[in-house]
Structures are given as C-alpha cells and as structure tokens.
Amino acid sequence: MxxxxxxxxxxxxxxxxxxxxxxxxxxxxxxxxxxxxxxxVVKVYKPPQRLVPPGKDVLKLTQEKLFERYDPDGEKRKLFSRKNIMSPRAGDIMQVTKKDKSTFIGMLLALNRNGLGTTILLRTRIHGIGVENRFQVYNPDIEKIEILRVPTVRWPKEKYYFIRGLKKYDTGDLDALLRKERRKEAKRLEAENETK
Amino acid sequence: MRLSSISLAQLTANSVVRVVKSEAPLLFTSPSVAHERRRLLNRPGLLGYKRGMVPYFKDGKVIACTVVEVDRCQVTDVKTAEKHGYYALQLGCGSKKPDNVTRQMLGHFARAEVAPKKNIAEFHVRNENGLLPLGTFLRPSHLKVGQFVDVQSKSRGKGFQGVMKRWGFAGQPASHGVSVVHRSAGSIGQNTDPARVFPGKKMAGRMGFETRTIQNVEVIEVDDANGLVLLKGSIAGADGRFLKISDAIKRPLPKD
Structure with a gap:
C-alpha cells in the first residue's frame, strides 16, 4: 500500500x-x-462572440459603412465602377459640382480608382494659364460629377499627362468654349423657331 | 575613597544625550516619491488590432485613418500596491485555442473567468480608483471621440540591413577609386588610443520589429456595435499587428 x-x-x-x-x-x-x-482540473471558459459578424472583415465593414455615408444613393459608385462601360476615361470632358454650387469643368487626365480614395484629375485653361484640379470623388462636399463630352478620337493611353504644355493636344478654356457653344446652339434654335 | 559618598555634578556623555527623533526625509529615489513623479494615467487604455487604413472626410478634407478592431478586450488581472507594489490592470485581447495555451496561463485566465486571450498587456494606473473588476469588458466607447491617445506597437521587420538604409549613412562615392564598398559605412573608430569600437556604434544589422509609440493620435470615430476605432494617421506595423492604446500622456482628457 x-x-x-x-x-x-x-x-x-x-x-x-x-x-x-x-x-x-x-x-x-x-x-x-x-x-x-x-x-x-483547470476551467476553460468559452470565448464570447466576436462583435464583427463571422466571415466579415473589419476593414471591409468600415469601407461599406463609409461608402453608405458618403454616397448614399450609390450614383458615384455606379459611375466609377469598373463594370460600367460608360465610366469616365482619360480625355473625357467632365464637370464637378460642389455643394456650394461652384463648378469646375476640365478634361480628365487621370482616374485613380482606389475605393474610397478614388480621385480624378481635371485640366482646363483659364485666361491662358493651365489649371489642374484633383478631386476626391467620394468627398461629401462634391455633389455631382458628370461627363459632358466624350472625345471622338482617343489616344491609346490610360493617363493623359503628356498633353500638358503641348500646343497640339492641350485643352483650351473649356468653360468659355462650352459657353460659346451653348450660345451658338441657342441662336440656332432661335433661328429655327423664327423660320417655323 | 568611596565615590558614592562624594556628590558630583552629573555629566552626561555625548552618546546618551537625548535626541529628538525625526523621520527620515523621503529621498528622490524612494519608491513612493518615484511613483508620484511618474506620468501615470488615471485609467487603463484599450487593446486592439490594426486592420488597415481608409480615407475619411472631415470638413471637406480627406484624412487617412487607421482602422483598429477592439476584439473582446477584458480585464485578466488586477495588480495592487499592497500585493504587487504598484497599481495596474492587465488586459487581454483576441482569442486563442485552449490547446495552444500553456496550463499556467489557462489557470491565470480561469481565475479571471475569461476565455484564453491571444495577447495580454498591462496598464499602470495612478491609484486604486483606476482599477476595474476582473473580467470587465472594455469597449471602443472607452475612448472619446476627439481625444488624443498614444499607440504602442511593433514596427514592420526589415531584416538584416546595411548602414545606408538602417541609419541613413551617406555611403561612399560612386567613383574616385572607390571599389566594391559604395554602400559601406567607412571608418568605425580611431586608432591605438581607444583600441576598440565604442559600444552603440551604428552598424549594419537587424532593422525594424521594434516597439514604437506614436503619441497624440486623434480618435476620429468609435463604434461599439462592430468593436471599431478609427484613429487619425498611421500606426507603426503591418495589418493585424497588436496595438496598445492608452490616453495621451502629453494631452489632457477632454471634459465630459
């Protein structure tokens, strides 16, 4: 024993x-x-449920949440989606409208698709000086982004940085140009109405 | 001659003169004074994991924000001055398979009645008012939006690197007779006089994976439902790195 x-x-x-x-x-x-x-015997307690739903990533969850906040109607996401055939490409003439109704018209030099950090670079010429503006697409200060005109001929390039300072390719004063065209169009319509 | 019969003026020896007992002054190095001097926080911080970065728009301006997940952050141990010599809270974060945890640590977690944690860290606090009961959950709303925090984490490991990358040395010229040693450090000391290389000499070696604290990081957003904290700017380390977030020692807490 x-x-x-x-x-x-x-x-x-x-x-x-x-x-x-x-x-x-x-x-x-x-x-x-x-x-x-x-x-x-050592007791082992069961871990409580993780706050993030199973199979979900906190980063993705945050991104979804912020997308909903900055783009509630989903229009911007739709416009800049890779699946959208009509999504902007370099060479397009675009107009950005801010919340204070100020606008900027320019030619799209570059579109950087980067989720919430997506940016567009627009270039125009004001009083003979080249002006470029980079916009954060999902900035809630930006109310509307629209494509005004699509070029008939595109250069086989993803970014249009090369047009800077080149007389042949560089943009003119797009704002003035469009205003002029609009005036012309109005005159033409007037003339048409008169003839009728 | 009998001494006892002669009356003598009593003399007292220096060694038996009565002295007023005074308390020893608290020395600069004494533990209690050192404790008062330390910049300790009144409450514990939070533990979390870095999950990535997102752009965040504030007043029409874009801010890069770090996404932090606060994953089941609980109090695993309470340390008191009576028992341990200082006041501190040990917090645990994440979750780990019990099979991969040692028996000693399982016992430690069982005492706090919490599940085995992936990471644990300790937060010193000023006094017992900053202590919390065992097993208390700490949620992201522990931090207030707009407050500043210090974030401690391990930076990305870069491996064995040369002096140019590790310490920003200039290297050596591309020509003028330099051969093979364009990225070398050059001289590392003097001549016969010290006859040795001084300790702490900057040389090539392991770079990165060091504990780095980033101070005064603003809290942009907290979300209890998903255990989420958004911090302004970047934090050292790769995604998934364990973070220790505490109230900034150099900025006061915002008033409620």
Whole structure:
C-alpha cells in the first residue's frame, strides 16, 4: 500500500499517520511517501462572440459603412465602377459640382480608382494659364460629377499627362468654349423657331 | 575613597544625550516619491488590432485613418500596491485555442473567468480608483471621440540591413577609386588610443520589429456595435499587428 513515489508532482506527503506512529514505541521510522493521483482540473471558459459578424472583415465593414455615408444613393459608385462601360476615361470632358454650387469643368487626365480614395484629375485653361484640379470623388462636399463630352478620337493611353504644355493636344478654356457653344446652339434654335 | 559618598555634578556623555527623533526625509529615489513623479494615467487604455487604413472626410478634407478592431478586450488581472507594489490592470485581447495555451496561463485566465486571450498587456494606473473588476469588458466607447491617445506597437521587420538604409549613412562615392564598398559605412573608430569600437556604434544589422509609440493620435470615430476605432494617421506595423492604446500622456482628457 505504501509506495515510494517516483514522480514528485503527484505526491501528497503522509502527515496524519505519522502522528499515530509517534505514539507507538520507536523501533524503526522512515519517511514514506504516499502515491496519490490528484487531478487538478483547470476551467476553460468559452470565448464570447466576436462583435464583427463571422466571415466579415473589419476593414471591409468600415469601407461599406463609409461608402453608405458618403454616397448614399450609390450614383458615384455606379459611375466609377469598373463594370460600367460608360465610366469616365482619360480625355473625357467632365464637370464637378460642389455643394456650394461652384463648378469646375476640365478634361480628365487621370482616374485613380482606389475605393474610397478614388480621385480624378481635371485640366482646363483659364485666361491662358493651365489649371489642374484633383478631386476626391467620394468627398461629401462634391455633389455631382458628370461627363459632358466624350472625345471622338482617343489616344491609346490610360493617363493623359503628356498633353500638358503641348500646343497640339492641350485643352483650351473649356468653360468659355462650352459657353460659346451653348450660345451658338441657342441662336440656332432661335433661328429655327423664327423660320417655323 | 568611596565615590558614592562624594556628590558630583552629573555629566552626561555625548552618546546618551537625548535626541529628538525625526523621520527620515523621503529621498528622490524612494519608491513612493518615484511613483508620484511618474506620468501615470488615471485609467487603463484599450487593446486592439490594426486592420488597415481608409480615407475619411472631415470638413471637406480627406484624412487617412487607421482602422483598429477592439476584439473582446477584458480585464485578466488586477495588480495592487499592497500585493504587487504598484497599481495596474492587465488586459487581454483576441482569442486563442485552449490547446495552444500553456496550463499556467489557462489557470491565470480561469481565475479571471475569461476565455484564453491571444495577447495580454498591462496598464499602470495612478491609484486604486483606476482599477476595474476582473473580467470587465472594455469597449471602443472607452475612448472619446476627439481625444488624443498614444499607440504602442511593433514596427514592420526589415531584416538584416546595411548602414545606408538602417541609419541613413551617406555611403561612399560612386567613383574616385572607390571599389566594391559604395554602400559601406567607412571608418568605425580611431586608432591605438581607444583600441576598440565604442559600444552603440551604428552598424549594419537587424532593422525594424521594434516597439514604437506614436503619441497624440486623434480618435476620429468609435463604434461599439462592430468593436471599431478609427484613429487619425498611421500606426507603426503591418495589418493585424497588436496595438496598445492608452490616453495621451502629453494631452489632457477632454471634459465630459
């Protein structure tokens, strides 16, 4: 019954019977160790549910949330979607309308598709000086982005940076040009009405 | 001659003169003074993981924001001055398979009645008012929008790098007789006089994966429903890195 334990961590020292031994005439004493198996069970608690829905990424969730906030009707997302055949390309003439109703007309030099950070670079010429403006598409300050005109001939380039300063290709004062054309069109319509 | 019979003026030796006992002054280096001197926070911070960056629009301007996930951040241990010599809260974050956790740590988590955590970190606090009971959940709304925080994390590891990349040394010229050593450091010391290289000499070696604290980071947004915190600007380290976020020590907390 009394065994000398070999593994030290599973040992309980014999204490109570020793007191009994003390009362008996001392003939021979020896410290025996009683081998007892004690299992210390460690409780493991179940982890609570993760706040992010399973299979969801916090980054994507944030992006979705911000898209909904900055583009509630989804028009901008639709316009700049890669699946949209009519999405802007370099060379298009575009108009950006801000919330304060100020507008900027320019030729699209570059479209950088980068999710929420999508930007467009528009170039025009005002009083003979080339002016470029880069817009954050999903900025809530920008109310509307529209394509006014699509070129008949496109250069086989994704970015139109090369037109800068080249007399042959560079944009004119697009705002003035469009105003002029609009006036011409109005005159033409007037003339048509008169003839009728 | 009997001394006892002669009356003598009593003399007291210097060694037995009564002295007024005064308390020892608190030394600059004594623990209690050091504790008062330390810039400790009144409350613990938060633990989270870096998940990436997004553009955020504020007043018509774009700000780059870091997305932080606060994943089941709980109090796993409470340290008090009586027992440990200082007041601190140990927080745990994330979740880990119990099979991959040592028995000692399982016992530690069981005492706090929390599930095994992936990362744990400690936040010193000024006094017992900053302590929280074991197992308390800390949610993103622990931080206030507009407040400033300090974020501690490990930077990206760059591996073994030369002195030009690691320390910004100029290297050596491309020509004028320089051969093979264009990106080398050059001299690393003097001559016979020290006859050694001074400790701390900047040389090539392992770069990155160092603990970096970015101070005064503004909290842009908090979302309890998804365990989300948006911080202004970038944080050291790659996506998925464990972050320790605490109130900024150099800026006061905003008034409620």
């Amino acid at each position: 009394l065994n000398i334990a070999r593994s030290s961590n599973k040992v309980a020292y014999l204490t109570a019977p020793l007191a009994v031994l003390n009362m008996m005439p001392l003939v021979h004493t020896r410290n025996y160790q009683l081998n007892m198996r004690t299992e210390n």
